[in-house]
Amino acid sequence: MAKKILLNNIEVPGLANFEVYRQLGGYSAVEKALKSLSPDEVTEEVKKSGLRGRGGAGFPTGMKWGFIDKKSGNPRYFVCNFDESEPGTFKDRHIGQLNPHQLIEGMILGSYALGARKSYIYIRGELFYVLSIIEKAIDEAYRNGLLGENILGSGYSLDLYCHPGGGAYICGEETALLESLEGKRGNPRIKPPFPAVVGLYGCPTVVNNVETIAALPWILNNGGAAYSAIGVENSKGTKLISACGHINKPGVYEIELGLPVEEFIFSDEYCGGIRNGNKLKAVVAGGSSVPILTASLILKTAKGEPRLMSYESLADGGFETGTMLGSGGFIVMDDTTCMVKNLLTFARFYHHESCGQCSPCREGTGWMEKILTRIENGNGTMKDIDLLVDIAKHIEGNTICPLGDAAAWPVASAIRHFREEFEEHVKLQRCPLSR
Amino acid sequence: MSLIKVTIDNIEVDVEPGTTILNAARQIGGSVVPPAMCYYSKLEGSGGYCRTCL
Numbered sequence: 422m423a424k425k426i427l428l429n430n431i432e433v434p435g436l437a438n439f440e441v442y443r444q445l446g447g448y449s450a451v452e453k454a455l456k457s458l459s460p461d462e463v464t465e466e467v468k469k470s471g472l473r474g475r476g477g478a479g480f481p482t483g484m485k486w487g488f489i490d491k492k493s494g495n496p497r498y499f500v501c502n503f504d505e506s507e508p509g510t511f512k513d514r515h516i517g518q519l520n521p522h523q524l525i526e527g528m529i530l531g532s533y534a535l536g537a538r539k540s541y542i543y544i545r546g547e548l549f550y551v552l553s554i555i556e557k558a559i560d561e562a563y564r565n566g567l568l569g570e571n572i573l574g575s576g577y578s579l580d581l582y583c584h585p586g587g588g589a590y591i592c593g594e595e596t597a598l599l600e601s602l603e604g605k606r607g608n609p610r611i612k613p614p615f616p617a618v619v620g621l622y623g624c625p626t627v628v629n630n631v632e633t634i635a636a637l638p639w640i641l642n643n644g645g646a647a648y649s650a651i652g653v654e655n656s657k658g659t660k661l662i663s664a665c666g667h668i669n670k671p672g673v674y675e676i677e678l679g680l681p682v683e684e685f686i687f688s689d690e691y692c693g694g695i696r697n698g699n700k701l702k703a704v705v706a707g708g709s710s711v712p713i714l715t716a717s718l719i720l721k722t723a724k725g726e727p728r729l730m731s732y733e734s735l736a737d738g739g740f741e742t743g744t745m746l747g748s749g750g751f752i753v754m755d756d757t758t759c760m761v762k763n764l765l766t767f768a769r770f771y772h773h774e775s776c777g778q779c780s781p782c783r784e785g786t787g788w789m790e791k792i793l794t795r796i797e798n799g800n801g802t803m804k805d806i807d808l809l810v811d812i813a814k815h816i817e818g819n820t821i822c823p824l825g826d827a828a829a830w831p832v833a834s835a836i837r838h839f840r841e842e843f844e845e846h847v848k849l850q851r852c853p854l855s856r
Numbered sequence: 857m858s859l860i861k862v863t864i865d866n867i868e869v870d871v872e873p874g875t876t877i878l879n880a881a882r883q884i885g886g887s888v889v890p891p892a893m894c895y896y897s898k899l900e901g902s903g904g905y906c907r908t909c910l
Contacts, residue, residue, distance in 0.1 A: 611904050611905070778905050778906070779905070779906060779907040780893070780906050780907055780908045781907055781910070782907075819907050819910040820907060821905070821907065
């Protein structure tokens with residue numbers, strides 16, 4: 422059995438209640454940190470653990486905390502990014518719904534390390550039922566002296582708020598999230614200045630993903646060195662993977678980074694193989710934004726080494742033959758899937774969710790949706806395929822936030838790996854897989 | 857204040873410190889000037905958002 426850090430007690434009934442969580446050793450990390458460690462020692466421990474941001478970018482968490490401007494004298498804020506809206510990703514919801522106190526404990530630890538007196542959980546609007554669970558958990562923590570004035574007699578005070586968003590995908594981008602939290606339209610800001618210097622209300626801010634924050638209690642309890650002992654290369658610790666698509670056992674799984682992809686898809690402990698004994702066709706390894714890979718490329722790298730579930734191994738081969746770990750939304754497709762239709766679904770999503778600030782993304786996502794609809798419906802030409810590649814090239818890297826890249830990468834990679842299928846659509850003037 | 861030398865498309869121009877690349881290109885004029893939709897010289901803080909100049 423693989424080591425469990427985030428989902429260790431997840432099957433205990435009533436885990437969302439304070440008493441149950443406390444009995445299982447919950448909030449011991451807060452006790453330890455507030456009584457015996459200084460904020461800098463907490464940061465040091467996180468740096469040592471090698472924990473990387475679990476929201477998708479994989480930026481080292483300790484380093485991000487180190488950038489926060491402590492000299493300005495302005496109040497500092499710690500914000501949790503719970504705006505999980507990436508298609509195929511549903512891991513944060515799993516934590517928030519079943520184990521909200523783990524998230525709150527992590528919030529207290531992070532806020533203490535950064536010296537924040539007010540912290541926010543920005544939750545996606547659609548997850549309203551999770552919001553009520555977290556609100557209840559926050560109330561319980563206040564009643565038991567773990568939030569509010571003078572936590573556990575340590576002299577440290579913290580107020581924690583849960584703020585629901587309106588359900589926009591773009592608000593998962595950290596500067597758009599801060600804009601939205603301030604009450605404005607969720608338009609990403611031009612960086613620099615980075616949020617660590619000018620963030621929420623113009624004050625130094627750190628934004629972290631739910632899963633990152635939920636890993637903090639374990640790191641403080643067991644030490645950063647114990648966490649960095651798990652995993653391979655620069656991919657330390659465990660990661661939640663939300664597996665979905667044409668597999669026998671969809672769901673949220675916790676894996677040690679470095680698990681072979683083949684084992685993850687076919688072993689009974691995890692996905693349990695492809696449904697109905699079908700053949701594996703393609704995998705999107707980290708949420709809809711990352712490049713799609715063919716069956717042979719996801720199981721083995723271009724060099725012929727077995728591919729592992731880690732930041733480095735999945736990125737092996739760059740964008741030509743590699744992909745990214747991303748947010749951990751693992752979408753598996755069998756040979757009944759039409760790649761054009763799949764891509765059209767993604768393109769429609771990005772067109773809908775583009776905030777409209779940057780012209781390349783606003784216009785480009787719309788064109789991509791239009792052209793893909795044309796090809797899927799049998800009205801496409803060979804020129805359209807090259808036009809799609811051209812549009813993707815012009816979006817990538819020319820936008821303020823990564824949504825433009827996220828919209829361009831799936832298109833570029835799908836055409837790179839499945840070009841014959843696009844050409845077949847054009848030649849037959851219909852979708853070859855539809856009846 | 858000393859002027860800064862900027863070279864765009866092999867054309868040299870002296871600009872004041874703090875000038876944006878767009879304004880430097882506009883000083884040269886002609887085909888060097890990129891398209892821009894979101895910049896309005898009288899509006900402070902404008903520019904940089906529409907990305908048509910990239």
